[in-house]
Structure formats: C-alpha cells, structure tokens
Amino acid sequence: MKIITDLQKELNSDIHLFKNENVEIVAPSVEILDQDIDGDKILRALERAIRTAYQSFDKMSEDSHYNIIKLILSKKHESTLEHEKLTFKIITNRWVTHELVRHRIASYTQESTRYVDPFKKWWYKIIYPSRLHDKDEETKKKWFETHENIAKVYKELIESGFKPEEARWILPNDIKTEIIVTMNLREIRHFINLRGSQFAHPDIRIIALSFLKDLKEKIPLLFDDLYENYFTK
Numbered sequence: 001m002k003i004i005t006d007l008q009k010e011l012n013s014d015i016h017l018f019k020n021e022n023v024e025i026v027a028p029s030v031e032i033l034d035q036d037i038d039g040d041k042i043l044r045a046l047e048r049a050i051r052t053a054y055q056s057f058d059k060m061s062e063d064s065h066y067n068i069i070k071l072i073l074s075k076k077h078e079s080t081l082e083h084e085k086l087t088f089k090i091i092t093n094r095w096v097t098h099e100l101v102r103h104r105i106a107s108y109t110q111e112s113t114r115y116v117d118p119f120k121k122w123w124y125k126i127i128y129p130s131r132l133h134d135k136d137e138e139t140k141k142k143w144f145e146t147h148e149n150i151a152k153v154y155k156e157l158i159e160s161g162f163k164p165e166e167a168r169w170i171l172p173n174d175i176k177t178e179i180i181v182t183m184n185l186r187e188i189r190h191f192i193n194l195r196g197s198q199f200a201h202p203d204i205r206i207i208a209l210s211f212l213k214d215l216k217e218k219i220p221l222l223f224d225d226l227y228e229n230y231f232t233k
Helices: 004-017 040-052 065-072 079-083 094-100 137-159 164-170 185-195 202-218 220-231
Strands: 021-025 028-034 085-093 109-110 124-127 176-184
Touching: 004 021, 004 137, 004 202, 028 079, 040 065, 040 124, 040 220, 079 176, 079 185, 085 094, 085 124, 085 202, 085 220, 094 176, 094 202, 124 137, 124 176, 124 202, 137 164, 176 185, 176 220, 185 202, 185 220, 202 220
Parallel strands: 021 124
Antiparallel strands: 028 085, 085 176, 109 176
16 A cells, blocks of 8 residues: 555656656655644534534533544534535646546646646656556656657647647646645545545555545544554554
C-alpha cells in the first residue's frame, strides 16, 4: 500500500533515468489548506448540530462531543457531518482529477490548460505513475521518451503561433495539474471509502490514503475507523 511519501522515494531512486531540460517528473502531493484545524472545535460544532435534533443541549459536558459523535458514526447517521468542511490542494495528473470531480458534493477549482502555457509557468511537468517503479528500465525510458516527444511538439506548436488552448490537444493524461477541493466531512469520508479501496486505481488511491493519514492526525475520532480499515488490516 503506497502513499505519496513512498512514491516520492521511488521517483528519487529513478530520477537518473529522466533527464531533459524541458521535462520535469514530479510526485503527486496533497496539502490541507486549513492548517489551523482545531479538531476539538470541529467536533463541538458538530455536537451542537446533532443535539438540535433532540434538543438535548442540557447533556453537553466536557467530553460529550466525543461520545455523541462516536455514537452517530457507529450507527452510520453521518448527515450531521455535512455541517463542517475542509479545503485541500492536490497536485496530480489530469486523469486522476477526471475521476476526482465525479464526487459531485464538492467544490473544485482546477488549473486550466486553456490559459496556462506550461513552458511559461512551470515547464512541462508530468506526474510519476505509481506502477512505473516496478517496471524495467527500458519501460521507464520508453515512457519518458514519449513525453519528451510530446513536450517537443507542444513547444513547437506554441512557437508557431498556436494558443495553449489549441496546442493542448496533444497533452497526455500524465500532465501535472493542480486542483483546489472543498468537501464537507461526510463527503470526505465517502471519498476515502471509495478511493482508498483496493479496487480503486492505484494513483487515486495514493491521494485518498495520503489524505486519510493527515486527517487521522488532525481529527482522529472522525477518521480512526477508516485508518484502521486501510492501514492496520
């Protein structure tokens, strides 16, 4: 089971095979933008929402938020988790974001290949695939040579007068993209459950499990059960 840090290590060991001034290979990344997350504050806000249904505010105590949220998770009554949300930044390839945006209860803002010319903004960056490290050197070099050719043609198209929105016709699914995602906590759990599964594609699974690992540290009560499913079994 790989997470982003594992993939970065694999890329570092293979990077000597990928040398071209116009092409850069990068590992995906996930960053929670709510860096000042107060897990306890979030749980207490959720408790107030939950107790509205029962008008049981008189039962609130120092640790009552922990008990009532643990109860709703056990009963799978997760609608009240929708009252709190998180925003995070993902750097990955474009086909992963094609799958990501199918999670409709979320907000997305994605880097545009129509307006962003990679040779002006970040050169030609592609994401290191999760399965490539397991292949032989010849396969790795063929993969990289394909991108070298695409980068060369793309640059020639731009220099000959094509706009980025036109030259992007030849950009591959491996091309790097950045996307800002906002999801409520219920949808985050749903996303991790679907995309952290062993049946998910390994590249989006890496995103989901890396995100889960961070959230387990920040709001453990809401993600302990998922962490146990994916990291301890």
